[in-house]
Amino acid sequence: MQTFFQFTAYIVIAYMLFSSLSYLGFFMLAFRKVKREDQLDKTESTEDLIGNLNTYPVSIIVPAYNEEVGVTSTVRSLLALEYPEKEIIVVDDGSKDKTSERMIEEFQMKQIPFAVRMHIETAEVEAIYQSSIFPYIRLIKKANGGKADALNAGINLSSYPYFCAIDGDSIVENDGLLKTMKPIIESDGQIIVTGGSVRIANGSTISRSKVEAIDLPKSPVVLMQIVEYFRAFLIGRLALSHLNILLIISGAFGVFNKERVIQAGGYNKNTVGEDMELVVRLHRLLREEKSKQRIEYVPDPVCWTEAPESLDVLRSQRIRWQRGLFETLWTHRKMMLNPKYGSVGLFSMPYFLFVELLGAVFEFVGYFLIFGGFFFSLIDPYTAGILFLVTIFYGSLISALAVLLEELTLHKYPKASHLLRLYFWALTETFWYRPLMVLWRVQGIFAAFRKKAHWGDMKRKGISS
Amino acid sequence: MKKILVADDEDILRILIADTLEDDFDIEEAEDGREALEKIRENEYDLIILDYMMPYLTGLEVLEQVRNDQIDTQVLMLTAKAQDADRENAMRKGANHFMSKPFSPMELLELVEKIVAS
Amino acid sequence: MSLIFYLILSISLLAGQLILLLALAWRKQRLSAKEEAITQQYEALIDVFSSYMLNPSDDRFIQEIRSNPHKIVVLERLLNGYVSVTKGGVASPLVKGLSEEFLSAHYAKQLSRKNWALRMNTLYYIEDFRMESLKPVLKEKLDKSTQLDLETQQLIRTLASLDETATIPALARYPDAPVRLYTDVFKRLDESTRLKELDAALRNEKTNSALKHAAISYIGLAGLTSFLPYLENELRVQEGEMRIQSLKAILNMQYLSDPGLLLPFLESSSWPERMYASRIAGRLQLSRFKETLSTLLGDPVWWVRYSAAEALVQFSDGDILLSHLSANHPDRFARDMASQWKASLLGSET
Numbered sequence: 031m032q033t034f035f036q037f038t039a040y041i042v043i044a045y046m047l048f049s050s051l052s053y054l055g056f057f058m059l060a061f062r063k064v065k066r067e068d069q070l071d072k073t074e075s076t077e078d079l080i081g082n083l084n085t086y087p088v089s090i091i092v093p094a095y096n097e098e099v100g101v102t103s104t105v106r107s108l109l110a111l112e113y114p115e116k117e118i119i120v121v122d123d124g125s126k127d128k129t130s131e132r133m134i135e136e137f138q139m140k141q142i143p144f145a146v147r148m149h150i151e152t153a154e155v156e157a158i159y160q161s162s163i164f165p166y167i168r169l170i171k172k173a174n175g176g177k178a179d180a181l182n183a184g185i186n187l188s189s190y191p192y193f194c195a196i197d198g199d200s201i202v203e204n205d206g207l208l209k210t211m212k213p214i215i216e217s218d219g220q221i222i223v224t225g226g227s228v229r230i231a232n233g234s235t236i237s238r239s240k241v242e243a244i245d246l247p248k249s250p251v252v253l254m255q256i257v258e259y260f261r262a263f264l265i266g267r268l269a270l271s272h273l274n275i276l277l278i279i280s281g282a283f284g285v286f287n288k289e290r291v292i293q294a295g296g297y298n299k300n301t302v303g304e305d306m307e308l309v310v311r312l313h314r315l316l317r318e319e320k321s322k323q324r325i326e327y328v329p330d331p332v333c334w335t336e337a338p339e340s341l342d343v344l345r346s347q348r349i350r351w352q353r354g355l356f357e358t359l360w361t362h363r364k365m366m367l368n369p370k371y372g373s374v375g376l377f378s379m380p381y382f383l384f385v386e387l388l389g390a391v392f393e394f395v396g397y398f399l400i401f402g403g404f405f406f407s408l409i410d411p412y413t414a415g416i417l418f419l420v421t422i423f424y425g426s427l428i429s430a431l432a433v434l435l436e437e438l439t440l441h442k443y444p445k446a447s448h449l450l451r452l453y454f455w456a457l458t459e460t461f462w463y464r465p466l467m468v469l470w471r472v473q474g475i476f477a478a479f480r481k482k483a484h485w486g487d488m489k490r491k492g493i494s495s
Numbered sequence: 496m497k498k499i500l501v502a503d504d505e506d507i508l509r510i511l512i513a514d515t516l517e518d519d520f521d522i523e524e525a526e527d528g529r530e531a532l533e534k535i536r537e538n539e540y541d542l543i544i545l546d547y548m549m550p551y552l553t554g555l556e557v558l559e560q561v562r563n564d565q566i567d568t569q570v571l572m573l574t575a576k577a578q579d580a581d582r583e584n585a586m587r588k589g590a591n592h593f594m595s596k597p598f599s600p601m602e603l604l605e606l607v608e609k610i611v612a613s
Numbered sequence: 614m615s616l617i618f619y620l621i622l623s624i625s626l627l628a629g630q631l632i633l634l635l636a637l638a639w640r641k642q643r644l645s646a647k648e649e650a651i652t653q654q655y656e657a658l659i660d661v662f663s664s665y666m667l668n669p670s671d672d673r674f675i676q677e678i679r680s681n682p683h684k685i686v687v688l689e690r691l692l693n694g695y696v697s698v699t700k701g702g703v704a705s706p707l708v709k710g711l712s713e714e715f716l717s718a719h720y721a722k723q724l725s726r727k728n729w730a731l732r733m734n735t736l737y738y739i740e741d742f743r744m745e746s747l748k749p750v751l752k753e754k755l756d757k758s759t760q761l762d763l764e765t766q767q768l769i770r771t772l773a774s775l776d777e778t779a780t781i782p783a784l785a786r787y788p789d790a791p792v793r794l795y796t797d798v799f800k801r802l803d804e805s806t807r808l809k810e811l812d813a814a815l816r817n818e819k820t821n822s823a824l825k826h827a828a829i830s831y832i833g834l835a836g837l838t839s840f841l842p843y844l845e846n847e848l849r850v851q852e853g854e855m856r857i858q859s860l861k862a863i864l865n866m867q868y869l870s871d872p873g874l875l876l877p878f879l880e881s882s883s884w885p886e887r888m889y890a891s892r893i894a895g896r897l898q899l900s901r902f903k904e905t906l907s908t909l910l911g912d913p914v915w916w917v918r919y920s921a922a923e924a925l926v927q928f929s930d931g932d933i934l935l936s937h938l939s940a941n942h943p944d945r946f947a948r949d950m951a952s953q954w955k956a957s958l959l960g961s962e963t
Contacts (some may be wrong), residue, residue: 444645506656597699
């Protein structure tokens with residue numbers, strides 16, 4: 031029996047070393063691009079697009095479920111977006127609170143009888159409203175059908191060739207839409223999806239629907255999510271985008287070519303990871319057509335979102351993410367290691383399977399063995415010691431490195447004290463935050479087997495003061 | 496001296512406008528929609544210059560509240576280039592004059608003089 | 614695998630990270646102190662800057678900026694703010710004077726720096742401040758360029774803003790140069806140069822279709838009616854893409870000398886042509902096409918139905934027409950479309 035555990039321990043050690051090295055490899059790939067654009071004057075590079083007649087009009091779709099606290103300030107921040115031609119569609123997905131009432135009151139909305147072109151089937155639309163102050167703001171009130179269904183309803187009502195999906199609790203920076211549309215415009219439509227990167231708003235002062243002062247939150251749980259975000263962003267997504275094999279366009283901010291999305295069948299209602307699933311389906315569509323079109327990630331942060339502060343909410347979020355990831359990989363398992371799907375099949379799918387999904391299982395086993403090795407001689411104490419060190423390396427040291435690398439490239443937090451706090455909290459990761467995440471991610475995998483659809487209610491306070 | 500309120504959140508533009516007009520008029524400044532509305536409710540102006548898109552309250556909403564309060568001071572709205580819809584909207588809500596951004600300070604001075612003289 | 618080895622490895626990695634951390638923290642401290650100083654200077658100078666720009670005889674600004682330790686960055690920010698909020702700001706001799714005096718030597722050096730982002734920024738600023746004196750350096754750079762990357766694209770835009778026509782042949786060196794870049798050039802040239810270049814592009818002796826496409830769409834967007842005869846001629850003779858571009862331009866221009874030209878397009882077998890023709894008929898309120906538009910309301914293509922309805926709405930009796938059609942049109946989709954537009958009319962009236 032001990033040989034079995036011993037053997038497992040070696041596998042876990044090998045896995046962690048391998049993943050750590052691949053993280054570093056990914057980062058090296060991304061480093062040059064990030065560093066290159068570091069000092070670019072971002073207003074200058076988008077300035078020209080504002081008055082430009084070549085920009086494509088965009089429909090902004092805001093799915094909202096019980097968002098009465100934040101929905102109007104989200105729409106206000108969208109109103110102030112610099113973009114030549116846009117419309118805003120809020121979809122109230124059968125909220126139980128006063129989401130619609132808030133919208134109707136704030137923007138003096140009136141019901142309009144508007145026949146919608148049904149590109150994609152959705153749950154029943156109860157009513158459509160239009161603002162009498164800003165006619166390009168509309169509201170769909172519909173029966174509850176989940177986030178994917180809400181987005182589909184928004185797509186049906188939208189009148190422009192591109193749409194942008196944004197969460198009801200996010201604040202987009204003034205030039206966020208321009209920055210995100212820029213690659214689409216500059217590629218003359220060859221890029222069909224762009225995802226903007228998202229930052230955690232907790233701790234920063236957001237008023238006047240824009241970010242006034244950037245600061246760190248007090249809560250360690252949120253601090254750790256920031257560190258986690260650095261790690262995922264710098265090491266994972268950027269490099270993957272560089273290789274055009276990006277799988278996740280964050281649900282908080284992305285621009286999509288509407289025609290392509292409709293062609294792919296819209297958002298999938300049967301998964302909780304609808305944003306990722308759609309992107310994978312689009313990849314699949316492109317590969318099957320042998321199209322030259324592609325999907326890109328914009329490294330510059332464009333959008334702020336509120337991270338959960340309570341462990342309960344964080345837990346249900348992580349379970350939901352993991353479930354979504356599982357469901358997506360399962361739905362598209364045909365692509366896995368299939369050369370027909372190019373680097374997406376050969377590279378990203380396995381990466382997401384082994385690092386993002388099964389990583390939790392390996393780590394879980396690792397924690398179990400360390401504990402068992404130290405207290406119940408499940409494995410010999412030397413191996414347990416090595417495993418322990420490698421776990422610290424994989425958890426804390428890599429995260430701490432991510433903090434340093436962020437500072438080296440993007441340096442988005444203004445003060446030296448921010449850097450120090452983030453760094454030292456990152457070092458603690460292995461000892462409390464990571465085990466929690468690992469546990470929940472494993473639970474998420476189980477949950478995926480049980481399949482119970484729910485939105486993962488997120489309790490929140492408004493982020494705009 | 497006639498009294499004018501200049502409400503714009505963009506520092507450099509607001510200061511330029513204020514500097515352009517201050518020789519001939521009594522100028523007060525507001526940095527956002529809320530401050531503008533407060534000042535309008537407390538003081539009497541001969542002209543209000545409102546930027547269309549401002550934080551807290553947009554110029555359009557300030558205008559609407561002002562008209563709801565039965566204040567009929569002349570309002571000059573500054574709108575972004577090529578936003579015809581905004582202009583039409585503001586007209587319906589009771590704006591009297593428009594100037595689309597960007598404009599030159601002299602253009603503005605001429606328009607303001609014309610408005611105040613009439 | 615020995616434990617000691619891992620222990621030493623981990624500790625040395627940690628030590629390495631701590632050193633890096635200290636270095637970065639120190640750098641951050643320095644940079645944020647500098648940034649703060651710059652912001653302070655900027656805010657302190659807005660007032661005198663504004664006075665100077667309105668009345669150059671008040672030269673307090675010149676004296677203060679001359680002795681300012683961060684004069685380049687502060688001036689850059691002030692000028693940038695000024696040109697973005699004022700019309701004619703870019704053509705202002707004061708902007709030109711300030712930038713040539715304080716920035717041109719610095720920019721000439723920046724242009725050959727290794728750092729790509731700094732070179733790009735410099736190109737943007739040269740464009741914003743219209744710094745004529747740097748034109749020779751830029752032209753030399755353009756001649757040396759070998760691929761149409763982001764930097765070359767911006768270089769072309771910057772030169773075009775300095776009224777340099779060599780930008781068009783430079784673009785033509787790249788066969789897959791997108792229409793968008795040609796349009797960017799037209800937009801930036803001085804008016805008289807622009808008209809000459811547009812005319813040359815339309816005559817198009819070298820058959821550069823992207824250039825021609827850009828010229829037609831620019832003419833439409835800018836509403837240059839003097840080119841209308843050319844566009845109308847294009848409708849008669851050309852095929853495919855250029856014809857659609859011409860229709861689009863006419864739609865934007867909102868003018869047509871002979872409405873009869875439109876008829877073949879309303880009945881065309883290509884749906885984009887039917888769509889644009891419908892929209893033109895609506896925009897120009899050509900009531901003789903009301904009947905044709907009513908028929909197009911039942912077109913198999915959604916976009917044509919949509920545009921036909923949109924066109925009908927623009928007529929003074931559009932609401933009556935649409936009510937009638939929403940009840941009586943033989944085609945079910947046409948009735949749907951008509952009632953949708955009827956409804957949107959109700960919505961916009963409130």
